[in-house]
Amino acid sequence: xxxxxxxxxxxxxxxxxxxxxxxxxxxxxxxxxxxxxxxxxxxxxxxxxxxxxxxxxxxxxxxxxxxxxxxxxxxxxxxxxxxxxxxxxxxxxxxxxxxxxxxxxxxxxxxxxxxxxxxxxxxxxxxxxxxxxxxxxxxxxxxxxxxxxxxxxxxxxxxxxxxxxxxxxxxxxxxxxxxxxxxxxxxxxxxxxxxxxxxxxxxxxxxxxxxxxxxxxxxxxxxxxxxxxxxxxxxxxxxxxxxxxxxxxxxxxxxxxxxxxxxxxxxxxxxxxxxxxxxxxxxxxxxxxxxxxxxxxxxxxxxxxxxxxxxxxxxxxxxxxxxxxxxxxxxxxxxxxxxxxxxxxxxxxxxxxxxxxxxxxxxxxxxxxxxxxxxxxxxxxxxxxxxxxxxxxxxxxxxxxxxxxxxxxxxxxxxxxxxxxxxxxxxxxxxxxxxxx
Numbered sequence: 001x002x003x004x005x006x007x008x009x010x011x012x013x014x015x016x017x018x019x020x021x022x023x024x025x026x027x028x029x030x031x032x033x034x035x036x037x038x039x040x041x042x043x044x045x046x047x048x049x050x051x052x053x054x055x056x057x058x059x060x061x062x063x064x065x066x067x068x069x070x071x072x073x074x075x076x077x078x079x080x081x082x083x084x085x086x087x088x089x090x091x092x093x094x095x096x097x098x099x100x101x102x103x104x105x106x107x108x109x110x111x112x113x114x115x116x117x118x119x120x121x122x123x124x125x126x127x128x129x130x131x132x133x134x135x136x137x138x139x140x141x142x143x144x145x146x147x148x149x150x151x152x153x154x155x156x157x158x159x160x161x162x163x164x165x166x167x168x169x170x171x172x173x174x175x176x177x178x179x180x181x182x183x184x185x186x187x188x189x190x191x192x193x194x195x196x197x198x199x200x201x202x203x204x205x206x207x208x209x210x211x212x213x214x215x216x217x218x219x220x221x222x223x224x225x226x227x228x229x230x231x232x233x234x235x236x237x238x239x240x241x242x243x244x245x246x247x248x249x250x251x252x253x254x255x256x257x258x259x260x261x262x263x264x265x266x267x268x269x270x271x272x273x274x275x276x277x278x279x280x281x282x283x284x285x286x287x288x289x290x291x292x293x294x295x296x297x298x299x300x301x302x303x304x305x306x307x308x309x310x311x312x313x314x315x316x317x318x319x320x321x322x323x324x325x326x327x328x329x330x331x332x333x334x335x336x337x338x339x340x341x342x343x344x345x346x347x348x349x350x351x352x353x354x355x356x357x358x359x360x361x362x363x364x365x366x367x368x369x370x371x372x373x374x375x376x377x378x379x380x381x382x383x384x385x386x387x388x389x390x391x392x393x394x395x396x397x398x399x400x401x402x403x404x405x406x407x408x409x410x411x412x413x414x415x416x417x418x419x420x421x422x423x424x425x426x427x428x429x430x431x432x433x434x435x436x437x
Contacts, residue, residue, distance in 0.1 A: 009392075010037040010078045010102075012069060012093050013085030014045040016262060017107060020384060021082050021392075022049045026056035029392040037076040039064045044266035048258075069093065073100040083107060087192055088185045091116030098129040105132045105391055109195040110406030112187035114414060114432070117407055124403050132391060133406035135199045138399050139386035142329065142357050145373040146318070147204050149325060154361055156322030158205045161301045165197055165314045168332060171349040172287070172307035173249050176221040176278040177238075181285055188285040190214070191413035194305055198293075199401060199409040201303075204318065207295035208408050212415035213425040216289035220308035226279025238275040238347065239264065251275040251347030259345065275347070291416045313355075323363035330356045 009025055011018050025035040035053065038046045038061055050060040064072040066085075072078070073096070081097040083090050083106040091111040097104050098120075110133050111117055124131055137143055150158065167175075175193070180186040202208060219225060226232025233250070235241035244250035253259045253275050263274040276282075287308055293301040311333040318325045332349075359371040375382060389395050415426040418436050426436050 006031070007033045007079040008036045008077055009033050009080050009082060010039060010072060010076060011035065011049070011082045011084060012039040012066070013083060013107075014038055014040045014042070014049045015084060016259075018082070018084035019049065019052065020388070021084070022052045023056075024388045024392055026053050026058055029388060030056075030058075032393050033080075035061050036078065037062050037064060037072050039066055039069055039072055041066045042266050042269045042272075044269055045262055048261045048266075051261075070096050070100060073097060073102055078102050080105060086179055086185055087187060088112045088116075091119050094131060095119050095123040098123040098127045098131070101127070101129070103130040103132075105134060106406070107134045108199075108406070109133075109187060109191050109410050109413070110403065111410065112185075112191055114434075117410060120403060121407065131403040131406065133199075133401045133403070133409075134387065134391075135196060135401040135405065135409070136383035136387040137196045137200055138203060138383070138401060139390065140375070140383040141386075142327065142359065142373050142375055143200060143204075143383075144399070145359065145371065146316070146325065146327060149361065149371070150204050150318065151206075154323065154363070155318060155320030155325050158207075158297070158299045158318055158320045160299065160319045161201055161205065162317045162319075163197060163201065163301060163303045163314065164316075165194070165303075165305050166309035166312055167193075167305070167307045168309050168312035168349075169249070170347065171312055171332075172309065173221070173278045173347075174251070174349060175285070175307065176283055176287070177251055177276045177347075178274060179272070181276070181283045183284040186285065187413060188417060189287070189305060189307060190216070190289055190291065190416045191410065194289075194291075194303070194413055194416075195406075195409040197303065197305075198412040199405055201293075201301055202405065202408050202412075203401075205295070205297065205299055207297040207299055209293050209412045209415065209428050210296045211294040211425050211427045212291065212412060212419055214289065214291040214416035214419040216286035216416075216420050218283060218286050219288045221278045221287050222283045223279055223281050232279035233277070235277055236280060237273050237277060239273075244277075249278050249347070252345065255345040256348070259348075286420070289416070289420075291412075293412060312349075323361065323366075326358075326360040326362065328358045 040046050046063040080103045083093045094104050186192040233243050233247040235243045238244040238250035253264050289305045291303040313330040316327040355375045361369045411428050415431050419426045430436050
């Protein structure tokens, strides 16, 4: 392990999300860490990331095929690996990195199944290495304020949490045209997307999930639903399809030089198509999910995720023995079909630059008090920027989510999936012990 001032980082998985880390390590955080290697199954995508490196005035970094991941760790003396691969492969890279003496920062979810979770926990126990999960929503200043208020006892002992999350017709649809549509690769939205939300609740109220009951279905997207609702257009993928030109659900990769370089130009290597029809066949995840969680503290959560809403944002209420905290967050409410000034790439989610939040504290027997807190700038309400400062700048702010946090969020989603499959409540301890099925 390199204990000099500047840590040596490698990124595995060079899709769109990984660009945030490449830009950070070749920009504002280059004094803290050096990007020394890129790793992927696709050389074209790695070349796109190396263009980011050279545009920052640095020499290109070595690239390695995913099959050579372990050898790369040794040859490049990697201190920390940043994992941005397809979700179901996370555990393979995390375990291999730990076994080679490297720490890990992984995009959420930490992994997608119990076997991956066990492997990570065993490797971390065996090696003592550090695993950090990129739960960037913890770093959003509004969410940090909620945590602070709960910790101060503003509402007393927490009895219940209600959390409704809405994905709009652009952001929500995007999960149904990518690899995320395959539950074996993503775990479904209750693992991939809701791990953010379950982690927030765990963190806010200082609790772990004990029992989960869930119900969900594919209601809006998919071939059969598109026909039933009269919204489906007949094409396999958006690129090059005449019938996709006027479809507001189609993604047009050629509108964006970045998406063209990362995906269209890279298809010849692995055949991955980023722009499938959201009303086509092969979707195995749900788009409408309800979850009830009982925590080890006795608190209860009611949670709902909708992936086809006309606006994007969420509503949160936390009710306790002394009052109630209410948060309304509107991230985007101007969903417009086609190309517009906020969203020049047809089909892509618009940047969330006008997020509006309102946080109210309602103590028993008192008038409501509005809590002033500003949404941060940048992705995820300022969460991305603050997370990069903490993880790459090594700021010790007490927020950094570790493998246990990643596991608790994952177990909530896995228990919810198991409950949807069985129709019965699932105790997390039984799930871990293999007593459900």
